[in-house]
Amino acid sequence: MIKKNSPIPIYYQLGEIIKNKIESSELKPGDSLPAEREYAEQFQISRMTVRQAFTQLVNEGYLHRIQGKGTFIAERKPKIEQALQGLTSFTEDMKSRGLKPGSKLVQFEIIPATSYIAAQLGIQEYGPVYEIRRIRLADDAPMALETNYISANFIKGLTEKIVNQSLYAYIENELDLKIDQASQVIESSVASEMEAEFLDIQPGAPVMLIQRHTFLADGTPVEFVQSSYRADRYKFKIQMNR
Template sequence: MIDKQSTVPMYVQIEEHLKLRILQGEFSVGIAIPSERELTEMFGVSRMTVRQSITNMVNTGLLYREKGRGTFVASSKVEQPLSGLTSFTEDMLSRGMIPSNILVGFDKIIPELDVANKLQLSEGEKVFLVKRIRYADDKPMAIEKTYLPVKLVPTLDKDALNGSLYAFIEKDEQMTISHAMQRMEAALVNEEDAEFLQIDVPSAIMIIERISYLTNDVPFEIVHSSYRADRYQFLSEIQR
């Protein structure tokens, strides 16, 4: 199946072979492909060559890895338009997916100076620090660390975090969300986040910092999100 005399690199040939088997339905969405050891024996190549093929397919979103379980055929990536201010819960519901989350941390703290400045807080004012693993159809998509001024959302509790935080702010706290500023960058996942996201180290992630504002231009949250690059992509419409 591999032409070792070809000018086409062997890892590319392996990729094309696996892509064909996926297109033909032999490997359907959610099905594990053969292990690296099995592919090494099948193609008569080194494990490093096989690993490069799989890594390339993971990076392009055709496959995804689950730590300790194997490598699986991915469904289409979730597309997030870079316009409109919506919560993760709202995003997933709009796509017909079932959102859920695991609350990893919920504390009331005095924030670091950088966070306090961005939230326009005075010295000593506290924030809620919320850390959640966000899921879509029971698959981990992102880790979110959110800072919210206690004075703006004094009734926030763990029950409110089971659903949409934005819905809680607008309906329960009677505030109107207006706009946000976002900063994005690519990174490699650290070991702690890799455990939460069920991916290997190193794997690519997309990091986003969002500062969101109410209609009176008061910032009400800072969110640091780490998205799985193999399951999420961002879409932007640009006009000249």
């Protein structure tokens, strides 16, 4: 039932009704939802409210739309869980979960560092930095859009082939540099048009924005990374002791 006098928005209530049907398997992946008009008539609400509920569920990954055909129940895949203890690469994380890691390189070039990027890497403004943008994949499904900034004077010899494999493995095994620690900031956001295109989600879908600074044991910055993770496929876990 929808409670029209409730402080909870009507579109949210309708969304919860549909989600309950999905989670109880009353509605199954691939099933077609009734038209917006039918929901509007059933619950005596506006079609705009129904459309808002549908859009919210599309952004959360419960539904997907097919142009000219309608709205369908999406195939829900389990989220990948990453513990926030320990410093690992994306490649190492995926392999530890039995998933095939992959990357699709969309940008690889050396650019002059902006004042902001230079400050993150501890270098002079306009100094040369690699700007490496990749779509990170797990079993060929897009998980994150990641942009790395690395000083080209500090880490030399990077190629597209290297960054398509494991960047950390190259730095540690080939350059014999020991990555020691990182600081990471996580916040919620919604997908931009570019993020949505690369991650195969709807614009406005929830994403997790992550900024990471990685350092050697002596405190030398190795990289500055900005990533957008799909919130419908990724979650983070932390163990806390009192």
